[in-house]
Amino acid sequence: xxxxxxxxxxxxxxxxxWGKWGPDDEVGALNYLTAEEVLRGVRHVRSGQVFTLQRLIxxxxxxxxxxxxxxxxxxxxxxxxxxxxxxxxxxxxxxHYADDKIDAFLQGSTxxxxxxxxxxxxxxWNGYDARSxxxxxxxxxxxxxxxxxxxxxxxxxxxxxxxxxxxxxxAETFTHEDLLACAxxxxxEIEPHDVLxxxxxxxxxxxxxxxxxxxxFCEPGLVYSPELVSWFQDMEIPNLVTDTIANEVTTDPNNxxxxxxxxxxxxxxxxxxxxxxDLEKLAESCAADGQYxxxxxxxxxxxxxxxxxxxxxxxxx
Ligand code: UVW
Numbered sequence: 001x002x003x004x005x006x007x008x009x010x011x012x013x014x015x016x017x018w019g020k021w022g023p024d025d026e027v028g029a030l031n032y033l034t035a036e037e038v039l040r041g042v043r044h045v046r047s048g049q050v051f052t053l054q055r056l057i058x059x060x061x062x063x064x065x066x067x068x069x070x071x072x073x074x075x076x077x078x079x080x081x082x083x084x085x086x087x088x089x090x091x092x093x094x095x096h097y098a099d100d101k102i103d104a105f106l107q108g109s110t111x112x113x114x115x116x117x118x119x120x121x122x123x124x125w126n127g128y129d130a131r132s133x134x135x136x137x138x139x140x141x142x143x144x145x146x147x148x149x150x151x152x153x154x155x156x157x158x159x160x161x162x163x164x165x166x167x168x169x170x171a172e173t174f175t176h177e178d179l180l181a182c183a184x185x186x187x188x189e190i191e192p193h194d195v196l197x198x199x200x201x202x203x204x205x206x207x208x209x210x211x212x213x214x215x216x217f218c219e220p221g222l223v224y225s226p227e228l229v230s231w232f233q234d235m236e237i238p239n240l241v242t243d244t245i246a247n248e249v250t251t252d253p254n255n256x257x258x259x260x261x262x263x264x265x266x267x268x269x270x271x272x273x274x275x276x277x278d279l280e281k282l283a284e285s286c287a288a289d290g291q292y293x294x295x296x297x298x299x300x301x302x303x304x305x306x307x308x309x310x311x312x313x314x315x316x317x
Contacts, residue, residue, distance in 0.1 A: 004256035007120035007263045014226065015233050016268045018127045025126050026144035028115050028270020029238040032193045033152040040193075041153040041295040045316050051282040051294075053197075053241075054110040054312035058102060064206040064276060065108045066245050067217055072104035106142075107308040112150075112300035113273040116140030117307045118262040125267055136305030145272060146302040146309060150239060154195040154296025154315055156279065156286050157182045167201035172220035173249045176231040179222075188292040190235065195296040197241040197315070198222075199279040221248040224260040232265055240265065241274040241296075241313065274298065274313065282315050291317055 021031045057063065063071035078099040082088060107113065115125035116137045122130045128139040159174055160167050162182040168174075179198070183190050190196070200220050206213045221244055222228065240247055248261040265271040286292045298313035 007257065007260065010224075010255060010257060010260060011264050011268065014229055014264050014268055017233075017270045018125075018268075021270075023126070025270070026115065026140045027148055028125060028272065029236065030145065030148060030150060030270075030272055032236045032238045033150065037152045037193050041151060041297075044153055044291075044293040045295050046291065047317055049285065049317045051285065051315040051317070052312050053277040053279060053282065053315060054310070055276055055278045057104060057109045057310065061207050062210070063109055064203050064213075064245060065105065067214060069105040069108050072102050072108055074100060074102045076100045104310075106303060106306050106310065107275070109310055110276045110278070110312065111274070111308045112142055112145055112298070112311050113262075113266065113275065114140055114142035114145065114307045114309075115266060115270055115272065117266070118259065119267050120263055125270055133307070137307055138305065141303075141305045141307065142300055142309040143302050143304055143306065146300040150195070150272070150296070150298040150313075152193060152195050152238065152296055153191065154197050154241070154294050155183070155188060155190055156186075156197045156199060156282060156292045156294075156315075157190075158186065158199045158283050158286065158292075160199055160201045161283065161287060162186075167204045168220035170205075170216065170220065171218040171249060171251075171253065173223035173253065174221070175223060175225065176228045183292075186286075186292045187290060192236050193238060194235070195239040195241060196237055197277070197279065197282075197296065199243055199283050201280070201283075202244050203276070217250065219244045219246055219248075219250045221246070221250075222261055223249050223254065224252050224257075224264060228261075229264045229269070232271060233269055237271055239272045239274060239296075241277055243277045243279045245276055247273045247275055274311065277313065285317065289317075
């Protein structure tokens, strides 16, 4: 496509929350999740069922990663075989132990994106200079998000089930109007400050197709429009959580840009993005008991100056 607009052109009139929470803010729309919002989430705990939303890091079946990233490599450093040889370490009393490590992209599995993870026009969230990312994020890294933690009312929007499919297809799009229709069909209302948890089950294809999954790679997801951005702004959505790698349709079919919602929602409004979640057990439960709301709680890892971090979010019903 030759006439793909720049983000500056596409998002010229798009709203920004820069400065709304002060000149040093690094957590953006998570500021909406006040103590009252946490209690609003707690009121949706009814049966005490806990669902973990993280995918297994180092899954023998592979890690679905954004093209260019590689799956986690886990290495055993010490195991019972380490104590076989003459040079084996000795501990008083005969203690043996296992040790291991992983070499992994911080965004190679279920993860929180830092607000400084993407940018355009030389500025990241809150107007900070994009040069502040050089050698590590001095501003808007994931660490402040990890420090505060995330808790509030979560609402599952099961777009795959709503469309009567096992999983959404490559490049299949939906809008905020579709989210509202999905919520209505589920008998739930999306409220201001809700953490939106959207199921597509698209990654099923990764486990079914292997490498073929990446041919003509274009994930399904939300598609940019000024109206959608205004809706997120009006609803004061703090956090968008999905089971896809990039939270939005990878290439916008209307303008050819890549990941414009990362720019409009994350960079400009400060909405935190959470990706590659496993929503299957939660979705089964919601469909069975009709309760699509829950306490959502997540504590990404505190990694210094990082652009993202692994996380195991909880949905508690
Ligand atoms: C990019 O934005 C490139 O990656 P992610 O899907 O981790 O946000």
